[in-house]
Amino acid sequence: MPMISHKGERMPASPIRKLTPFADKAKQDGKKVYHLNIGQPDIETPAGMLNAIKGIDFKVWAYTPSEGTLTYREKLTTYYNKLGYNIAADDILVTTGGSEAITIAMMTCLDSGDEVIIPEPFYANYNGFASQSDIVVKPILSHIENGFALPPISEFEKLITPKTKAIFICSPNNPTGYLYSKEELEALKELVLKYDLYLFSDEAYREFCYDGQTFTSPMHLEGLEQNVIVLDTVSKRYSACGARLGCLITKNKAVWTAALKFAQARLSPGMVEQIAGTAAVDTPDAYFEAVNKEYTNRRNTIVNALNKMEGVYCPNPGGAFYVVAKLPIDNADKFCQWMLERFSYHNQTVMMAPATGFYSTEGAGLNEVRMAYVLNIDDIKNAMICLEEALKVYPGRI
Template sequence: MPKISKKGLHMPASPIRKLTPFADKAKLDGKKVYHLNIGQPDIETPEGMLNAIKNIDFKVWAYTASEGTLVYRKKLTEYYNKLGYNITPDNILVTTGGSEAITIAMMTCLDPGDEVIIPEPFYANYNGFACQSDIVVKPILSYIENGFALPPISEFEKLITERTKAIIICNPNNPTGYLYSKEELDELKELALKHDLYIFSDEAYREFCYDGRSFISPMHLDGLEQNVVVMDTVSKRYSACGARLGCLITKNKEIWNAGLKFAQARLSPGMVEQIAGAAAVDTPDSYFEAVNKEYTHRRDTLASALNKMEGVFCPNPGGAFYVVAQLPIDNADKFCQWMLETFSYNNQTVMMAPATGFYSTPGAGQNEVRMAYVLNNDDLEKAMTCLNEALKVYPGRVVEAESKKAKAESF
């Protein structure tokens, strides 16, 4: 029998989805499963976006331009220039989800064997995208004790080699919820200019910043115009994950021109999605204000409940809709599977993502899980009650975690 490729063998499984068979089995057994494993918002998609689809009137469902329709790119320009990006439609490539924006950026800017530095834990699919492109991920650890702040620039310097070509940041961060400051981005700017590096800025959660804190993009930093590639998506800000509509933004024309060739190779982004995306730009500010208020409430509910549990520590995130929590457990993968396969409380259980899959460093994140606060507040409270009861009886509970929590809280 023919064998699959080495790349297929080495392609990592998603920590977000790999436990789905166990969740499905739990449901067949009659358990209620609270899905905190995946960033699928339950917030309603803006009405204008849905109405645009309902009112479509065309006779031929045709290809669009490989770079995206001009109508949609003009509307996107309105959105980004309102944020101070100072771009034109010719700076935008429309992509099939944010995922394609990331893969096109990698393939355009890096050769096989080139290295990209990523603070970890990081969005798990970066590992998969790098595998697809034969790129080497050089992880740099951030730590739960200080809320997963950007590691010192001196630590970045230690990793830079002649093959280093780029740094990826996700801001606000998935999976940690950390919101990078202007000072941290200024330090990255100086590093990128010193070593002539690209900065890939994953901004899927731009609209989700809490406690009055502001979002800063590398696009806002003078002098970085030729180094920055923004990767974005409508999935989160408009609660439209199924649209699979994203974009790549750069002021570097060499990147744009080369990226267009990759976009041409996959033909074009969808027509219907772009019609909906154009309408989405006119979503009123009141929509985002209400969403922000709701997610702030959910964050507070989840973080507070976690930190009240014995042996658990969870930093309070400044953005996105995720937390990474440290639990008194021996192995996150084993614990998350045990929750679905063995445990139930009042016939309920919780699905989480083991944090090991958000690290590239072997052995990192063994006692951490990522949770997405995308459920309503009542369900979050029930899920936390269930988790608390599970930790009391989990066979692999680790007592030493109690002291780790005290250390983190005093940091």
């Protein structure tokens, strides 16, 4: 029988989705499963996006330009320039979701065997994207005790080798919710310039900053124009995960030109999605204000509940809609599977993502889980009751 590739063998399974068969079985057995494992918001998609789709009237569902339609890219500049990015339509490459933006950036900027430094825990699929691109992730550990703040620059510098080509950040962070400060990014800027590295900036959660904190992008830092590559998506901002619409933004024309060749190889992003995305830019500020208020309440609910549980610690995140919590358990993978297979409280249970899959360092995150507070507050409260009861009886409690 033919063998699969070495790349296929080393491709990591998603910690977010790998337990789905156990959740499906739990539902078949009549249990209610609270899905805190995946960042699928229950917030309604803006009406303008949906109405734009309903109003479509074309005779041929045609290809679009590989870089995205000019109409959509010009509309996007109004969104980003309102944030102070000072970009033009020709700095934007439209992609099929943020995921494709990341893979195109990796393939454009790094050769096989090159290294990218990423503070961990990080979005689990970065490992998968790196595996696809034959590049090496060099993790740098951040710690739950200080809320997963950016590690010291001196620790970054220890990892830099002749193979190091990029540093990758996500702020507000998935999975931790940590929001990098301007001071942290300024320090990172000096390192990037010193070693002439790319700085990839995943900004999927830009709109979700809490407690009056402000978002800073590397695009705001003077002198980084040729180094920064922003990776973005409509998935979270507009609660439109199924649209699969993202973009890559760079002022580095050599990068943009090379990235376009990868975009041409996959032909084009979808027409319908870009029509919806164009309409999305006109979403009123009131939409985001209401969403921000809702997520703040959800965050407070889940963090307060977790920290009241015996042996549990959860830092209060500054953004996104995730928390990483440390639990009094022996093994997060075993615990999360046990919750779905063996446990129920009033015929209810909780699906979480074991944090081990968000680390690259062997053995890290063994007693941590990521939870997405994307459910309504009543469901979050019920899920936390289930979790607390489960921790009381889990055989591997420590």
